Amino acid sequence: MLRKMIMPTLGLDMEAAVIQRWLKAEGDQVTKDEPLVVVETDKATTEITSPATGVLRRILQPEGASVPVTHTIAMIETAEPGEDETEPPSAPNGREEAASVAPSRTAVEPRAPSVAGAIVRASPAARKLARDLGVDLSQVKGSGPGGRIQGEDVRRFAEARGAELAREPEARTPQAGGLPGKLVPLGRKRRITAERMSLSERTVARLTMNMEVDATEMVSLRGRLLAHYESRFGIRLSFNDILVKAAATALADHPYLNARWTDDGILLVESINVGVAVAVEDGLVVPVIRDADRKRLPEISAELSRLVSRAREDRLSMEEITGGTFTITNLGMYGVESFTPIVNPPETAILGVGAIVERPVGRDGQIVLRPMMTLSLSFDHRIVDGAPAAQFLQRVKQLLEEPYLLL
Numbered sequence: 001m002l003r004k005m006i007m008p009t010l011g012l013d014m015e016a017a018v019i020q021r022w023l024k025a026e027g028d029q030v031t032k033d034e035p036l037v038v039v040e041t042d043k044a045t046t047e048i049t050s051p052a053t054g055v056l057r058r059i060l061q062p063e064g065a066s067v068p069v070t071h072t073i074a075m076i077e078t079a080e081p082g083e084d085e086t087e088p089p090s091a092p093n094g095r096e097e098a099a100s101v102a103p104s105r106t107a108v109e110p111r112a113p114s115v116a117g118a119i120v121r122a123s124p125a126a127r128k129l130a131r132d133l134g135v136d137l138s139q140v141k142g143s144g145p146g147g148r149i150q151g152e153d154v155r156r157f158a159e160a161r162g163a164e165l166a167r168e169p170e171a172r173t174p175q176a177g178g179l180p181g182k183l184v185p186l187g188r189k190r191r192i193t194a195e196r197m198s199l200s201e202r203t204v205a206r207l208t209m210n211m212e213v214d215a216t217e218m219v220s221l222r223g224r225l226l227a228h229y230e231s232r233f234g235i236r237l238s239f240n241d242i243l244v245k246a247a248a249t250a251l252a253d254h255p256y257l258n259a260r261w262t263d264d265g266i267l268l269v270e271s272i273n274v275g276v277a278v279a280v281e282d283g284l285v286v287p288v289i290r291d292a293d294r295k296r297l298p299e300i301s302a303e304l305s306r307l308v309s310r311a312r313e314d315r316l317s318m319e320e321i322t323g324g325t326f327t328i329t330n331l332g333m334y335g336v337e338s339f340t341p342i343v344n345p346p347e348t349a350i351l352g353v354g355a356i357v358e359r360p361v362g363r364d365g366q367i368v369l370r371p372m373m374t375l376s377l378s379f380d381h382r383i384v385d386g387a388p389a390a391q392f393l394q395r396v397k398q399l400l401e402e403p404y405l406l407l
Helices: 123-131 151-166 188-203 215-233 239-252 298-312 387-403
Strands: 001-008 016-022 035-040 046-047 054-061 064-069 072-077 206-214 259-264 265-268 275-276 279-282 284-285 326-330 349-352 357-362 366-380
Touching: 035 072, 064 387, 123 151, 123 279, 188 239, 188 284, 206 387, 215 298, 215 366, 215 387, 239 275, 239 326, 239 349, 239 387, 275 298, 279 298, 298 366, 326 387
Parallel strands: 275 326, 326 349
Antiparallel strands: 001 072, 016 035, 016 064, 035 046, 054 072, 206 366, 259 265, 279 284, 349 366, 357 366
16 A cells, blocks of 8 residues: 655644655665655754655655645555555645654764765765755765765865856856845855844844853862863863853743743743754754753753754754753853843843953952953843843852852
């Protein structure tokens, strides 16, 4: 009998996904729960597994196609008894009832044959960047182990190609005011980020307040724990780990900063799931540490380190980037001392973290140099007023200035 394979719903807000690569060809044998196709949603690259054992009889959606959820993408011929399901046309319009297709949490590197039939070996980030820039990977020379193509290889190839095209008048793209320039295509992450930020500006009554924190004890604590964490847990403690723990602890005492606006009222979310903004090659992603208030500092450090690595490899699953209730964005490593972060709907607030800079401050009637850090809290004024937001920020400040309270 013929069994339909549908595009599953991989997240509550997912409406469609792009077929990135089929891992099998028509006529190939497939096994139930075997990875069959790699798809890309607005937030992650994910494998979809086969719903049955049999033969992949028809691929109904080609690579590059955007397919709505629950639409049929392939037909699998099985040896199971029963009547054949009606085989849909190659571009189905109806919505099908969900079958047993489960997304894998880990996306594997899809295979791509070159023009000569050989396998092009490339990292997921390189494949994503190549697709966004319109680069044929078979023309790119890889610098990684065994000739594996890295993201930087793709970027260099695209820049070299752009330089060649720029020397030819017909390749110059008119921009605003008739000036010539180079058009950089919007990557998927950049497009989604733009849409989310525009949504925030339209729907959130944003207010931002700043507060200085004396980071002396935080710096001291990290210094004392570095060697211990590396020897005992095999992890390197970061300032972001401490910030996540401090914010999660403060959120437990200030639930309205962990809330969501709804048409029926303010929803106080029980789980405290802290997202941390991570810059990647083609944009920004926010992996989420779930139940951060219940985790010890070593657990947060290990999980955040794992998530950042997966983010930079473009291997985050839907579960790892959804369900956030509060976000931290840290630009301190770039020397930025303060900025105005934008709330990520439907969350209520986001905490911006600046660089740790030595400044003269007054202590016990004397002027001394202290490592100071500026926190910038942006929040939805529809949900939280200034005073409770300031109290939350004061609590975060206290925990960072007395970080031993987090242990």
